[in-house]
Amino acid sequence: MKCTSCHTVLISEDNFTKFTCSSCSKETIVRCKTCRLKSTVYTCPECGFEGP
Template sequence: MEKNVCDNCSRDLLVSGDSVQFKCPKCLAHVIKRCGKCRSNAVKYTCASCGFSGP
């Protein structure tokens, strides 16, 4: 079973409010998972498949 945690800080997404999951905007192959804290702090993320990074 796949872990449901933030890709940046490993916080449990079920506990974190305002969390999101979305496909990489460049390759659409990897699902990026971000908790509300990383989103509000604009912590950069990187796609594990293609290396795309975003805010």
């Protein structure tokens, strides 16, 4: 599993959040703790939606 924003490989389950794309609800977005703290924008690979 990789962070959608920075593509860091995530090992520990405590260090990331997982949610479905708020636009298409098809793609699972994974964000690591670092990206969440920085509020890094993610881009959905399915629909190209960019969200905080």
